Amino acid sequence: MALGKDYVTQECSIASALEVVGERWTLLVVRDALYGVRRYNDFLVHLGIPRAVLSARLRTLTEAGILEKRRYQESPPRDEYVVTDRGIALWPALRALAVWGREHLMDRRLRYFRHAECGTELGSYGECPACGTVVPVADVLLTPGPGLDPDPADPVSRALLKPKRLLEPLETDHV
Amino acid sequence: MALGKDYVTQECSIASALEVVGERWTLLVVRDALYGVRRYNDFLVHLGIPRAVLSARLRTLTEAGILEKRRYQESPPRDEYVVTDRGIALWPALRALAVWGREHLMDRRLRYFRHAECGTELGSYGECPACGTVVPVADVLLTPGPGLDPDPADPVSRALLKPKRLLEPLETDHV
């Protein structure tokens, strides 16, 4: 729905992008999707977001082609939300925000993003300094840093304590 | 205000960044500041934002060290808002959002971002493909594209029809 009528007059691709992903919670949902979160309940407990808002965001992100709703079992019918190529293309923007936040707001390292092939930490625009290439999202390895709570309450945060690649589906312990 | 209390539990530098710049209008104010907008009235007419919201955003951005309020004349006292190094550091994030919006939402080119030294259009992470270096913000030349309205209503948009470097103060015709 968006910020809509006001942003439309902006003639600016930044404004257009923010119309789609600029609402409260939206970019955090996309972040979680890139981290491998796919199920409604996992988004819910990890984000601490009101259910109504989560439903609305999942719907608009699906309509925008950033997530795809996919039936993963019949009977009982269960759906999951998987990030699409268009959503994966938001990685550089999320990465840039993370770098800015880390350098200007944080006093400790929460996570490291590494090139899965060689273990080198990514540079500021997502490149591998050792290999000299921009690392595709699927080859980014997410590893915990020293500032992270070692015993978090929710199962999603617990699952994220293990190193894992982006996009790889998250294994929570509700199995 | 901020998105505050909910985002705080996130242990994530993206969430921290969005606490500061994730509210409605905030990133567009920063974009305008990078484009050289400095005066209250210029932000107002260019963004079409309610005055109360603009005042609030300018205040929180100043408190966050992203803008700096600077007296540019006494009697009558007049202030302008100048983007700081911390604000300039948001350029990669805005750039990444612009690239995503352009590729996934726009059907026409509104603006080109070029390396001022050589005129080459910037690559997707803000580098100059010809020179092989990441271009500093002050050396980015903003030039109009074919999709841009050639006769916009507000003076700020009119001033942005001329090629200009980022950060360079905008010359509107209210002089």
Place this chain on the structure above:
DNA sequence: ACCGTTGGTTCGTTCATTGAACCCACGGCT
């Protein structure tokens, strides 16, 4: 027959955004 899980919707309260109106300090004009 009942309970638990997943994935929602509904609803009343609180909070943010909007747009219009108002304010004030000053300079300049007549």
Place this chain on the structure above:
DNA sequence: AGCCGTGGGTTCAATGAACGAACCAACGGT
């Protein structure tokens, strides 16, 4: 002196979005 214009705001009522608690529904298991 009185008045108008400009820049940079604040105040206020009405609307819209977010919050969180409660409810709902389809199914499997016991």
